[in-house]
Amino acid sequence: MTTEPRLRIAMQKSGRLSDDTQALLKRCGLKLNVSDRLLLAHVSNMPIDIMRVRSSDIPGLVMDGVCDLGIVGDNTLEEAALERELMGQKSKYIRTLGLNFGGCRLSIAMPEGFDYKGIKSLDGLRFATTYPQLLNRFAKNNGINVEFCLLKGSVEVAPRVGLSDGICDIVSTGATLEANGLVEVEEIFRSHASLIQTNKALIPEKQAILDTLLPRIQGVMKAKESKYIMLHAPKDKIAQVSALMPGKETPTILPLAGREDIVAVHVVATETFFWETMEQLNALGCNSILVMPIEKMMG
Ligand code: PRT
Numbered sequence: 001m002t003t004e005p006r007l008r009i010a011m012q013k014s015g016r017l018s019d020d021t022q023a024l025l026k027r028c029g030l031k032l033n034v035s036d037r038l039l040l041a042h043v044s045n046m047p048i049d050i051m052r053v054r055s056s057d058i059p060g061l062v063m064d065g066v067c068d069l070g071i072v073g074d075n076t077l078e079e080a081a082l083e084r085e086l087m088g089q090k091s092k093y094i095r096t097l098g099l100n101f102g103g104c105r106l107s108i109a110m111p112e113g114f115d116y117k118g119i120k121s122l123d124g125l126r127f128a129t130t131y132p133q134l135l136n137r138f139a140k141n142n143g144i145n146v147e148f149c150l151l152k153g154s155v156e157v158a159p160r161v162g163l164s165d166g167i168c169d170i171v172s173t174g175a176t177l178e179a180n181g182l183v184e185v186e187e188i189f190r191s192h193a194s195l196i197q198t199n200k201a202l203i204p205e206k207q208a209i210l211d212t213l214l215p216r217i218q219g220v221m222k223a224k225e226s227k228y229i230m231l232h233a234p235k236d237k238i239a240q241v242s243a244l245m246p247g248k249e250t251p252t253i254l255p256l257a258g259r260e261d262i263v264a265v266h267v268v269a270t271e272t273f274f275w276e277t278m279e280q281l282n283a284l285g286c287n288s289i290l291v292m293p294i295e296k297m298m299g
Helices: 018-027 055-063 074-086 132-141 175-179 204-225 235-244 275-283
Strands: 007-012 040-042 048-053 069-073 093-098 104-111 126-129 147-150 166-171 182-191 193-198 227-234 252-256 259-269 287-293
Touching: 007 018, 007 055, 007 204, 018 204, 048 055, 055 069, 055 074, 055 093, 055 193, 069 074, 074 093, 074 132, 074 182, 074 193, 093 204, 104 132, 126 132, 132 147, 132 166, 132 182, 166 182, 175 182, 227 235, 235 259, 235 275, 275 287
Parallel strands: 007 048, 007 069, 126 147, 126 166
Antiparallel strands: 040 048, 069 193, 093 193, 104 166, 104 182, 227 259, 227 287, 252 259
């Protein structure tokens, strides 16, 4: 019996990236049966397996060739790469695609009232962090010495209980810092989710699966950022209406049955379509202005 090669993708089992990753794969047409106890989920309609693990395990699984692809935050990836570098090993991965979710920053934050006068104010201090390598690199690049204590969670509480002077942690809205009486003083790394792959050439069968999957992922991302705009416009105002349309796409102008004075204008916009623009179009005599989400795009 021959077994068909299956592409193995590592994703976060549960946490901030898991829902978005699962939604992305589903929108790419993958039928996956994910249950809490199942760590290796089969995709029923494509030769793909999804390995559901801790985020921090994903870079290693890809670099060691256990998984062909992984979806992980750049912060986790960069920390793992620096850790391997420290051990004299090469980081063996390719960052195939940046994804449009999981956006955050790694920042240094100090207790409110700390007299911050620039990076040198941090010299000699101790920081609680999950990212000692990224913190170390920042300190080295800026000519300061820092100490760290490694915490895998509840980092924000460390200064209050006397474990550290400040923290170096992920910030998204800033609400957690504020709730814990901390102030962000330096952003040291920007991150979002990325699709990574092993740097070893895939066997042709797996490469073929990836060649199908990649344009689908790009199509889903492009669709998420785009809107389909439809409206009816006075024929003699087409030039002004076209000029107001967001993005670089040329609008499609279509005749309307039984009307010589009005046309339908359709455009795919990759930029924000503001209420103000809709009001300007309305003032030009346009009506039936519709702004719709796009589910999939290709080409
Ligand atoms: O548990 P596991 O090993 O799977 O990984 P993890 O501990 O990193 O999991 P998780 O789910 O917390 O984060 C997964 C990834 O999501 C991170 O590695 C980042 O790439 C990304 N991400 C995006 C975030 C956030 N936003 C985020 N806000 N990761 C963590 N946070 C936490 C942060 O640590 C802090 O406690 O949210 C809090 C701050 O949020 P705000 O909105 O109050 O600023």
